Amino acid sequence: MSGPAAAPVRHAAIIGGGVIGSGWAARFLLNGIDVSVYDPDPDLARKLATVLVNARAALAQLLPGVLPQEGKLIIVASVEEAVSSADFIQESLPEREDLKQAVLAQIEAAAGPDVIIGSSTSGLLPSRLQQRMRHPERLVVGHPFNPVYLLPLVEICGGAATSEATRVQVEAFYRSVGMHPLQVRKEIDGFIADRLLEALWREALWLVRDGVATTTEIDDAIRYGAGLRWAFMGTFLIYRVAGGESGMRHFLSQFGPALKLPWTRLEAPDLTDELADEIARQSDEQAGAASIRDLERVRDRCLVSILSALRREDFAAGSTVRRYFEVLATKARRARAPIDESQPLMLYVGNVLPEWIDYNGHMTEARYLEVFGNATDALLDYIGAGPEYVANGHSYFTVETHIRHLGEAAQGQSLRATTQVLAGDTKRLRLFHTLVRASDGLVLATGEHMLLHVDVRARRSAVVSGDVLRAVERLANAHAALPVPTGTGRAIGAPIA
Amino acid sequence: MSGPAAAPVRHAAIIGGGVIGSGWAARFLLNGIDVSVYDPDPDLARKLATVLVNARAALAQLLPGVLPQEGKLIIVASVEEAVSSADFIQESLPEREDLKQAVLAQIEAAAGPDVIIGSSTSGLLPSRLQQRMRHPERLVVGHPFNPVYLLPLVEICGGAATSEATRVQVEAFYRSVGMHPLQVRKEIDGFIADRLLEALWREALWLVRDGVATTTEIDDAIRYGAGLRWAFMGTFLIYRVAGGESGMRHFLSQFGPALKLPWTRLEAPDLTDELADEIARQSDEQAGAASIRDLERVRDRCLVSILSALRREDFAAGSTVRRYFEVLATKARRARAPIDESQPLMLYVGNVLPEWIDYNGHMTEARYLEVFGNATDALLDYIGAGPEYVANGHSYFTVETHIRHLGEAAQGQSLRATTQVLAGDTKRLRLFHTLVRASDGLVLATGEHMLLHVDVRARRSAVVSGDVLRAVERLANAHAALPVPTGTGRAIGAPIA
Numbered sequence: 003m004s005g006p007a008a009a010p011v012r013h014a015a016i017i018g019g020g021v022i023g024s025g026w027a028a029r030f031l032l033n034g035i036d037v038s039v040y041d042p043d044p045d046l047a048r049k050l051a052t053v054l055v056n057a058r059a060a061l062a063q064l065l066p067g068v069l070p071q072e073g074k075l076i077i078v079a080s081v082e083e084a085v086s087s088a089d090f091i092q093e094s095l096p097e098r099e100d101l102k103q104a105v106l107a108q109i110e111a112a113a114g115p116d117v118i119i120g121s122s123t124s125g126l127l128p129s130r131l132q133q134r135m136r137h138p139e140r141l142v143v144g145h146p147f148n149p150v151y152l153l154p155l156v157e158i159c160g161g162a163a164t165s166e167a168t169r170v171q172v173e174a175f176y177r178s179v180g181m182h183p184l185q186v187r188k189e190i191d192g193f194i195a196d197r198l199l200e201a202l203w204r205e206a207l208w209l210v211r212d213g214v215a216t217t218t219e220i221d222d223a224i225r226y227g228a229g230l231r232w233a234f235m236g237t238f239l240i241y242r243v244a245g246g247e248s249g250m251r252h253f254l255s256q257f258g259p260a261l262k263l264p265w266t267r268l269e270a271p272d273l274t275d276e277l278a279d280e281i282a283r284q285s286d287e288q289a290g291a292a293s294i295r296d297l298e299r300v301r302d303r304c305l306v307s308i309l310s311a312l313r314r315e316d317f318a319a320g321s322t323v324r325r326y327f328e329v330l331a332t333k334a335r336r337a338r339a340p341i342d343e344s345q346p347l348m349l350y351v352g353n354v355l356p357e358w359i360d361y362n363g364h365m366t367e368a369r370y371l372e373v374f375g376n377a378t379d380a381l382l383d384y385i386g387a388g389p390e391y392v393a394n395g396h397s398y399f400t401v402e403t404h405i406r407h408l409g410e411a412a413q414g415q416s417l418r419a420t421t422q423v424l425a426g427d428t429k430r431l432r433l434f435h436t437l438v439r440a441s442d443g444l445v446l447a448t449g450e451h452m453l454l455h456v457d458v459r460a461r462r463s464a465v466v467s468g469d470v471l472r473a474v475e476r477l478a479n480a481h482a483a484l485p486v487p488t489g490t491g492r493a494i495g496a497p498i499a
Numbered sequence: 500m501s502g503p504a505a506a507p508v509r510h511a512a513i514i515g516g517g518v519i520g521s522g523w524a525a526r527f528l529l530n531g532i533d534v535s536v537y538d539p540d541p542d543l544a545r546k547l548a549t550v551l552v553n554a555r556a557a558l559a560q561l562l563p564g565v566l567p568q569e570g571k572l573i574i575v576a577s578v579e580e581a582v583s584s585a586d587f588i589q590e591s592l593p594e595r596e597d598l599k600q601a602v603l604a605q606i607e608a609a610a611g612p613d614v615i616i617g618s619s620t621s622g623l624l625p626s627r628l629q630q631r632m633r634h635p636e637r638l639v640v641g642h643p644f645n646p647v648y649l650l651p652l653v654e655i656c657g658g659a660a661t662s663e664a665t666r667v668q669v670e671a672f673y674r675s676v677g678m679h680p681l682q683v684r685k686e687i688d689g690f691i692a693d694r695l696l697e698a699l700w701r702e703a704l705w706l707v708r709d710g711v712a713t714t715t716e717i718d719d720a721i722r723y724g725a726g727l728r729w730a731f732m733g734t735f736l737i738y739r740v741a742g743g744e745s746g747m748r749h750f751l752s753q754f755g756p757a758l759k760l761p762w763t764r765l766e767a768p769d770l771t772d773e774l775a776d777e778i779a780r781q782s783d784e785q786a787g788a789a790s791i792r793d794l795e796r797v798r799d800r801c802l803v804s805i806l807s808a809l810r811r812e813d814f815a816a817g818s819t820v821r822r823y824f825e826v827l828a829t830k831a832r833r834a835r836a837p838i839d840e841s842q843p844l845m846l847y848v849g850n851v852l853p854e855w856i857d858y859n860g861h862m863t864e865a866r867y868l869e870v871f872g873n874a875t876d877a878l879l880d881y882i883g884a885g886p887e888y889v890a891n892g893h894s895y896f897t898v899e900t901h902i903r904h905l906g907e908a909a910q911g912q913s914l915r916a917t918t919q920v921l922a923g924d925t926k927r928l929r930l931f932h933t934l935v936r937a938s939d940g941l942v943l944a945t946g947e948h949m950l951l952h953v954d955v956r957a958r959r960s961a962v963v964s965g966d967v968l969r970a971v972e973r974l975a976n977a978h979a980a981l982p983v984p985t986g987t988g989r990a991i992g993a994p995i996a
Contacts, residue, residue: 311808
């Protein structure tokens with residue numbers, strides 16, 4: 003990567019293979035770039051391999067099917083060997099100015115004169131790092147965040163001698179490997195992000211030192227609250243929204259007095275009229291055309307998405323939501339009207355969620371089977387063959403499914419599914435679900451399913467007995483009196499009605 | 500909510516209906532609790548209604564189908580009217596000690612003597628708020644975070660006179676409405692969360708004042724980096740993982756010197772051996788049996804989930820991932836080997852993700868249709884009927900699906916689907932997908948699908964023409980020479996092979 007019209011990076015050198023250096027190596031390799039790594043740690047190869055395993059798994063999930071062929075990882079024995087054929091160099095050594103300066107001299111002795119060097123320093127000043135360099139114009143800070151292969155942020159900060167071309171090219175390069183570069187315009191210790199992180203971290207250390215809270219309590223104070231917002235909106239935009247309809251100026255006037263309260267060990271600047279005006283102006287610019295109502299909706303949508311994502315992981319605030327859901331679901335089940343078994347059972351009620359919509363602007367096909375799967379689970383639960391039954395060694399597996407799509411479902415619409423038991427004996431259970439739009443009863447789809455009763459340990463079919471068999475036979479008998487639903491037993495290829 | 504064996508809250512009073520008060524009102528109402536709100540703001544009803552619209556939409560998505568019948572919202576004209584029949588009271592007035600003390604006196608004059616009062620104060624001391632109360636034992640801080648109806652955190656902090664029963668009961672109540680209560684054990688200005696938030700906020704104000712960064716740059720420095728981690732792990736657990744295999748002590752010794760650097764305006768405590776030991780001990784306790792490797796995996800899983808969630812919203816770091824994916828996908832398409840059209844097309848390759856596994860310990864049925872849907876999309880893309888074609892007014896909609904489940908898929912297994920075009924004309928397209936386990940070629944499922952070509956605006960079938968029709972006919976002709984796959988045209992009810 004040299005000259006204003008830089009060629010793509012094909013071979014990067016990583017100097018320092020700790021947590022940050024190996025994270026860089028993983029990001030570059032998974033973007034198809036060959037990487038030479040130097041670190042005196044004798045255990046380097048094993049540590050790099052561990053990080054790579056994590057990074058491969060994570061990126062395969064985040065970017066399924068599109069990653070290029072992985073670059074080649076070369077572990078080398080010296081700084082010189084690492085940089086001599088590199089067209090980009092990333093330095094990730096411990097945070098000691100003298101050490102970094104010495105290694106930069108070693109790098110310059112072996113690397114081409116216009117190969118860009120990015121330093122991962124969390125807060126040392128690039129003007130000082132480049133002081134003794136022969137080609138200081140190609141040194142720039144590229145400060146990433148752990149895990150480097152997943153977090154998009156990289157702060158770019160030039161020193162007094164850094165050229166504009168270096169800043170521009172390094173931004174394009176980091177962007178090409180999936181990052182979000184943030185140009186730090188004013189060289190300052192800690193740049194931007196670490197000044198904020200460090201303030202929070204130092205306050206946290208005081209809290210532990212003073213016995214106010216434990217590390218667990220402090221972490222919980224973040225991850226169940228403001229941390230969830232910080233994943234997508236920073237502190238200014240969040241406070242703008244909190245200010246409500248009256249905007250940022252109102253918020254500042256409301257919370258300005260609190261800046262004088264001893265709520266942290268950090269003294270606040272005077273909230274002069276000039277400062278308040280400047281913040282309000284910048285905040286207006288940041289929000290652009292988005293009203294507070296718009297921002298509230300984006301905020302809520304993102305929070306719902308994040309909480310739902312964490313709920314699937316059953317971690318942190320996601321566990322809270324999961325438990326809450328289960329308690330509510332139990333209550334909702336108990337509150338439901340008694341079921342009339344002479345009619346198809348109404349066991350599924352739900353709404354079309356935003357993430358169910360595909361590029362055709364309607365509920366995507368897999369979600370129909372998800373709804374039918376939920377209806378099947380509800381029926382199994384009803385006949386006493388739910389998760390507890392599975393834990394005790396038996397279950398029903400679906401072996402065949404037939405879906406007819408008859409109408410479209412749009413986001414937010416209420417859905418209802420009814421379930422008819424077409425047949426059931428000691429081995430099989432044949433179900434027919436009808437999915438309707440709750441507002442007008444329009445049939446959106448039907449699902450016909452054949453299930454087999456199985457022994458969970460042996461993973462093979464097994465005979466049903468006891469209460470479950472009695473419930474199956476009772477429902478099959480009751481529903482035998484109902485008309486056979488249209489579409490039952492249909493095969494694809496038959497004429498479309 | 501009174502007495503040690505407290506009855507469930509049926510009627511709550513909200514004093515102060517600003518952003519926080521109306522957020523409380525929404526959370527309580529959506530949990531089926533009747534709510535009386537008092538606020539002198541003449542515009543209260545409209546503002547409450549707006550928050551409720553947001554809250555209903557958000558919770559319907561987060562907790563589909565399980566919310567109880569909404570409570571009744573009553574807007575009242577005085578504090579007395581609000582609290583007289585309430586069995587729980589939440590105060591959310593502006594952060595002025597004298598104002599809160601005066602209103603607490605009003606509340607006590609009208610409320611039952613043992614009804615618990617939660618104060619939403621962000622950092623005022625409960626011991627001072629309860630100074631002049633007749634029944635100070637029932638006052639406790641319950642400090643929530645905006646939006647109150649979505650964020651789980653609520654800090655509980657008692658004053659000198661708060662009873663243990665009050666603390667216990669208020670925790671149970673907040674938990675019952677879906678929150679994560681954090682007991683603040685030592686009464687301190689700003690409690691725990693706001694001390695951290697306020698340190699970060701004050702540092703941010705300095706950065707704007709000193710012209711180092713704008714509000715947008717500061718927000719970006721959070722939401723593209725550390726903010727993504729803070730959504731599920733706090734600062735101590737994250738740093739424990741960053742310390743790598745050598746653990747928290749190593750991390751502290753490595754970054755201890757940086758505490759002396761001018762990286763924030765906040766001075767750090769001395770990192771004495773005692774403090775380092777205490778932090779390491781608490782951090783060990785916090786991590787429990789989880790190794791650094793375990794924590795790394797949890798961290799990466801949560802980050803992937805959150806980034807994927809934000810990608811669906813196309814917001815913040817999610818937009819970065821979306822653009823990155825599109826660039827990679829374009830490159831991947833260009834790099835792909837030429838496809839042999841005389842055989843079924845291999846257009847889908849992927850892995851069984853953890854969230855695809857159901858309580859039977861195998862890939863759940865809806866994911867089979869998701870995979871088949873992806874294979875169908877890939878085929879449509881291949882014949883020139885992908886998203887761009889849809890944007891131009893035409894698409895293919897699936898009208899019928901038949902799935903046979905022949906084997907089970909376990910987490911992490913690699914999958915591959917091949918697609919045979921059974922038939923295709925100017926209106927219809929009939930596909931047959933075969934899903935196999937990549938390791939040994941075992942057939943896991945087959946999917947037969949009938950698709951109809953449609954006019955997207957009219958939402959009705961329309962004739963195909965041009966390049967897409969030529970591609971359909973070319974593939975249908977080429978695949979006509981292949982054997983008809985087993986199971987084609989099968990209907991449910993036919994004997995199982």
